Amino acid sequence: MTTPTASTISKSFYALIAGVGPGTGRAVALRFARAYPVVLLARKPESYEGIVAEIRRQGGEAVGVSADTSDAASVQSALEVVRREFAGKSDNGEGGKGLGLAVAVYNVGAGFGVKPFLETTVEELDASLAANARGLYNFAQATLPSLLESVPTSPHSPSLIISGATASVRGSARFGLFAAGKFAVRALGQSLAREFGPQGVHVAHVVLDGVIDIPRTKGYTVNEGKEDGKISADAIAESYWHLHTQHRSSFTHELDLRPYVEKF
Template identity: 65%
Template structure:
């Protein structure tokens, strides 16, 4: 019997994978991503380690798709009847990359808004009722954690669509924290101010190639778990996270 589970939206080779593995040490974990190849190997990894996991192909920008995913979760062995203890929104959408504003397109902006405030909004609408329901029984305060970026608090040149999306997401999280903290749900935002150390970035020359100069996704996962462990007497609403050698 597993009375509580966690859900991670937006998994792949980096943060999402590490977070899923970390939370899977305690909870069955549902992994949501657009394509099976994003979650299949992680589900296998969790199961091999003796944990429970299910991956569900989900369009996180589509309310019906997200609703359908939760319907599937609630019928999955190991999740049936379980409460939602933790929900992590880790989606990062395409925004067209760094380029001069006049070379960006409305599609770049829409991509950023879709993956950031819009996707989070949809995810929050599905998860907050479940998290609220778990308040009286969950061992740790039920938690909604959202991954942000440097651009969450700083609109850099040539990053206009990206900054719009990340700022929006942060505003949304703050508002949810102020509304749901008093109801017992912990809502936190993490400003990931770094290049994350994943296969795709392995060859990037970051911080002059200093050892540990990229942010380990396992370190992010440790933080998310720690946020989830916080007692309601002391909630952290926002953390920043960066390698020791990162300029900020």
């Protein structure tokens, strides 16, 4: 992997990644840290601290901020920290580093239980809708104004990249509550792409159609245990980087990513 260096890291723009843990979020953070200072959002410091340290060891710039994206106030408060540290100026007028937002990645993964519909509760539905749809809503509200501001100056089109799942496009039996949240995310993403694309912001939705190869899934046997039968988080990060760097005459709104051996 290319090591970020003072000369390759942008001094004008930063990246913001919500939903950082030891899997996709970490890989995406490391990938974007090769080009930008990165801000990592997670509910708990232990989710981002190790990644922040890892990026700094590699010569990159990173900072972590605690936030619960399903809570509008929490996101606003976290973004105030971000603006103070990175952006042009904070809410109380004090100057920051003057950086513009180049890319915001919404990668919040909501835990979910797959079970018979009649054994679920309305609280579980609400939790899925909040973690997925309301989380993206809050994140988009907090970042789109900054992304719009970056349009005239950003070397790549300012981007909002959203992680989806198989359940974003398919309501499987016993996956209804999870799918409800993921379909709602996709709806918002489509609508934002159509509203903000013409203003120069690239909104892309990625259907991660398979099990991602992360610490939590180490024990899972999928695709008959075949090599590369789980999606590499680094490979996801490369596709996110490609999306971010697409020319504005050629935006992808939606792509699927799945192992070569995955049934689809």
